[in-house]
Amino acid sequence: MLRADAAAAAPEEAARTARSDARRRQILAAAVPLLERRGSQEVGMQAIAAEAGVSVGLIYRYFSGKQELVQAVTVGVLDEMARLVSQAIAPEVDPVRQIAGAFTAYCTVVRENRQAVLLTYRESNTLPAEGRALLKELATRSVAPLREAVEAAVDGGRLRPIPVDVFLYDLVTVAHSWALKHWYFSPRVSFEEFVAAQRALLLSAVIPPAHRTEYADLLADLA
Amino acid sequence: MLRADAAAAAPEEAARTARSDARRRQILAAAVPLLERRGSQEVGMQAIAAEAGVSVGLIYRYFSGKQELVQAVTVGVLDEMARLVSQAIAPEVDPVRQIAGAFTAYCTVVRENRQAVLLTYRESNTLPAEGRALLKELATRSVAPLREAVEAAVDGGRLRPIPVDVFLYDLVTVAHSWALKHWYFSPRVSFEEFVAAQRALLLSAVIPPAHRTEYADLLADLA
Amino acid sequence: MLRADAAAAAPEEAARTARSDARRRQILAAAVPLLERRGSQEVGMQAIAAEAGVSVGLIYRYFSGKQELVQAVTVGVLDEMARLVSQAIAPEVDPVRQIAGAFTAYCTVVRENRQAVLLTYRESNTLPAEGRALLKELATRSVAPLREAVEAAVDGGRLRPIPVDVFLYDLVTVAHSWALKHWYFSPRVSFEEFVAAQRALLLSAVIPPAHRTEYADLLADLA
Amino acid sequence: MLRADAAAAAPEEAARTARSDARRRQILAAAVPLLERRGSQEVGMQAIAAEAGVSVGLIYRYFSGKQELVQAVTVGVLDEMARLVSQAIAPEVDPVRQIAGAFTAYCTVVRENRQAVLLTYRESNTLPAEGRALLKELATRSVAPLREAVEAAVDGGRLRPIPVDVFLYDLVTVAHSWALKHWYFSPRVSFEEFVAAQRALLLSAVIPPAHRTEYADLLADLA
DNA sequence: AATGAATGAGTGTTCATTCAT
């Protein structure tokens, strides 16, 4: 009996945790589009509850308050994007092609999560110090694979000896600019043109003359 | 009498307008640092009135509401930055050097108005469509001189035939990234290193081999 | 079968009642210190459930709502105090000494249940009419033994012909004042001094000159 | 002009303070009966605002929050009672008659402010430490005149050498008991009987035999 | 032109109570 109970306890606990996680996800899933569209300021807890199909009180069982919910949404959105990017990176041998692929993947993820990108830029200012630190760490962690590729390329002489930190964040910032300056880019260039042009521009800046022919396909889009 | 009045009316009117403008500026000047530091959400009208040394009611004589005030602050901040940049651009003959100079100027203005840059990114999402359009127009207008330089350089063959729109906003976005990613860059590179590296990177991407020796000084920082 | 069931029913019923009573007591025991310390207002049902080690829902099986629970706690506390007092009263032959003993006992119980006394004063205002009536009845009943002693003493001529009702509640009120005005008395007199002084004062007021020497020991503390 | 302005400034300020005070009083006056009847717990800010004929927001201009308002009401009620008592005390030469008069006055004030007395007992438990300290100080200050009379009587040998602190608060507690135990006393004795009996009882306890004939009128009610 | 007292709809949050399991 006792053993059976003990044996049963674990699955019971697990089931509870699973249900609890499902609720959290349900609430977050409802909050994400609202916060993306209108910002944490404009969206009330009642609206989030209504969208999630739960009562206001229930949200407070899963999140200590609005701030924590907004932070969870923001972190979740960044996490998801990092996951999508890492999924999308093809396992290339050539580090330069890996960089190119990662940048393309990043841009694609940005295009498909434009509102989410804007949300992270917008809400990161409203987060408390702790949440901000979490976001920074997440950002740093999610560019790690890209950083390795850049470092490998530089070490292997396939990229000029550039300041890695600077180039790395240029890749990210430029990818983000499809969301940040969407009003500007979208009427002027197609997404594909944007990616091709940016990729060619950024790589042109760092591929040394000796390897330009090797990567001619990547640089072609600049003419 | 009537004539005297009419004669007096113009100067009177002018004086009134002048006083009115002074009031607007007084209120805006008080609002700017508050909004930069804490965001429009966190700052109340009462706080702005107190900071400006006027009553709440008076603000409503000069602005139709909080939204308009925030918009005026945002526009004002962008205007001021555009002014500072255009002031800082030396009248160079060489369009490439003009681009380099403008980028450096832009970065310096960003450094000295970091909070203002963040404010524009933050608040532009809270603005109504109309205000957003105004901001876009302003942004477009304020890069116009830079665009001319880039176009001239491309036309003169000193820059590769790149998509001008893309390169132009890369310059702006990268300059902004000193503010947007300050938490990342500032512990890793000094502002001078940042500017030199970015300038070299961006120009490397676009200066054709034929002119690389001519601009060796600008490209030096990449080794 | 039916008979066996019927035969078993009585003990089963009894066992159930016993378990049920134990539950009630368990919940009340958990609620008492919480309500004493923080008041019914500040204490939530969830907190009481947690303290009792049961679920919130279970409390509603044993009490119809918070109000009833608070009432049960209040009544319980008064009951317990009445019990302690009646226990502490030594079976004296002399009614005056019985009064003195009962007063001393009352004071001691008040000292050891100061928070409980405050609770009854505090919560009796929040109770519904019905609960209030119950409390009054309880209070009346619990002073009954004391009333008998006073009446006996008056009838026997050992106390002056005073209005019994008034004197009776003065005894109670003064005993309570150790709790009600604890902030005042405690830094000024010790508990023992308080009891001796009050006892002497109250008895002085009612013992006729003819019996003063007989009770000199009880009156000593005033002079 | 400047002088006129300066001259006008003071009255203006004074007028503002006067209006502000009137508002405070208006809100307090509305809050008192509500809090007396139903307790701070049961009374919402909206109800107080409605009763006062002002908006909720306005209350927050004059009180930092509900707690402060409740404290102000409680203090105000105690203050008013202290004022009424001190007004009612006739300037007697004889300190014993002064005590008797003060006690009678106290009882009368309690009778006419029964709910207020209950309110102070009830709410003093919900107040923060600071507010509680204020109440204690107020209570101490408001019995000061009575204390002087008691001390004078003891020093002059018209009262037995009793512990002043104890007797003083017995007077107060017994007077309060008309409110605290109103449910008990009121069906049993009239207010006048109550006062006469209590006065006689308390004075009997402390007037030495030597002066009993002198104050026979005060002691008469005990028979 | 200027004030600031006054408004009241709206906010985030709590908690007694219910009910499916």
Place this chain on the structure above:
DNA sequence: TATGAATGAACACTCATTCAT
């Protein structure tokens, strides 16, 4: 019998906006 997730009305409090002076 026992659970605790779920509810939602109610709360204290805020703040953009108005308007009598």
